[in-house]
Amino acid sequence: MAFVSGYHHLTLCTDGVQEDYDFYTKALGLYSVKRTVLFDGTIPVYHLYYGSRMGDASTIITTFPFRKPAVYGRRGTNQSKIIQQAIPVGAADYWVDRLNKYGINATKISRFGIGRVAFEHPCGIPHELVENPADNRPSIVNEAQGVTAEHGIKGIYGVAIAVFDRTSMDDFLTVGIDMKKEADSDEGLMFSVPNAGGPSSVVEVLHETADGRQGTWTLAGGTIHHLALNTGNEENQLRLKAHLEGLGFTDVSDQKDRNYFKSCYVRSPGGALFEIAWSVEGGWALDEPADKIGSTLVFPPWFEDRRAELMAGLEPAKF
Numbered sequence: 001m002a003f004v005s006g007y008h009h010l011t012l013c014t015d016g017v018q019e020d021y022d023f024y025t026k027a028l029g030l031y032s033v034k035r036t037v038l039f040d041g042t043i044p045v046y047h048l049y050y051g052s053r054m055g056d057a058s059t060i061i062t063t064f065p066f067r068k069p070a071v072y073g074r075r076g077t078n079q080s081k082i083i084q085q086a087i088p089v090g091a092a093d094y095w096v097d098r099l100n101k102y103g104i105n106a107t108k109i110s111r112f113g114i115g116r117v118a119f120e121h122p123c124g125i126p127h128e129l130v131e132n133p134a135d136n137r138p139s140i141v142n143e144a145q146g147v148t149a150e151h152g153i154k155g156i157y158g159v160a161i162a163v164f165d166r167t168s169m170d171d172f173l174t175v176g177i178d179m180k181k182e183a184d185s186d187e188g189l190m191f192s193v194p195n196a197g198g199p200s201s202v203v204e205v206l207h208e209t210a211d212g213r214q215g216t217w218t219l220a221g222g223t224i225h226h227l228a229l230n231t232g233n234e235e236n237q238l239r240l241k242a243h244l245e246g247l248g249f250t251d252v253s254d255q256k257d258r259n260y261f262k263s264c265y266v267r268s269p270g271g272a273l274f275e276i277a278w279s280v281e282g283g284w285a286l287d288e289p290a291d292k293i294g295s296t297l298v299f300p301p302w303f304e305d306r307r308a309e310l311m312a313g314l315e316p317a318k319f
Helices: 017-027 092-101 166-176 234-246 301-313
Strands: 007-014 031-037 046-051 060-065 079-087 107-111 114-120 126-131 155-163 180-185 188-193 201-207 223-230 261-267 273-279
Touching: 007 155, 007 273, 017 031, 017 046, 017 060, 079 201, 079 223, 092 107, 092 114, 092 126, 126 155, 155 166, 166 180, 166 188, 166 201, 234 261, 234 273
Parallel strands: 007 060, 079 126, 155 201, 223 273
Antiparallel strands: 007 223, 031 046, 046 060, 079 155, 107 114, 114 126, 180 188, 188 201, 261 273
């Protein structure tokens, strides 16, 4: 039995909250799935979730906009580098035109023989929309933003990770998480994520020379914080945690309660932070009606006594 089945979500630290919200909901046509606040620490920071209308696993992108606290990081090597989402084959030209009309410079590129659209989040984090022929998920349709099933984003394709040492990441992904190596060339390495009959998703490993600068690992604006793989349930999560620790990957956290899901974190030998997560019963509808998720600002129970303080410290935005 596989430890994981596809992705759960991807998490970035961005800059301004308004540009972040408009980028994902207006330019990319994703839905607001949840609006809450950073669960760790004491700094008032939004935690925004975007994805399919009902917040299906493997569609979710989450962000921490850090403009108001002015905490910024450094993009570099030994760090997750590119956020990747899947689109229908043949949709690349549509997205190049659409993104450029939104003032976002977008171009067509190819890696591992797969066409994709390359562009950047307003804060500078690289993104790609990948024409994945193996992804049979329906597109996210957001007609209010002019995005139809013919062109809409399907969900997460993967993450590209920049590393100095490809070999240690090869071992971590294949022996540690049971991924299959699909490509090994001068473009990098590509590993398929176990999916139990679901969408075909990957982790790409891009080699960068040792004279590159080390990327930031902390929660800091302008960087990708982690990628989360879906264990499906607590039993698989704890089984994978024990397996990784048994292999000597001892930088594995205890389980964290994220209200809508439970998480453990492991720092990979290539530097990128991985999360292994599973959604609790009720998921996004724990604190909002299922047909209205993402429409209000909600707080976890342990922050209710700080609601006024946190609200006062958040950056103003129009959602």
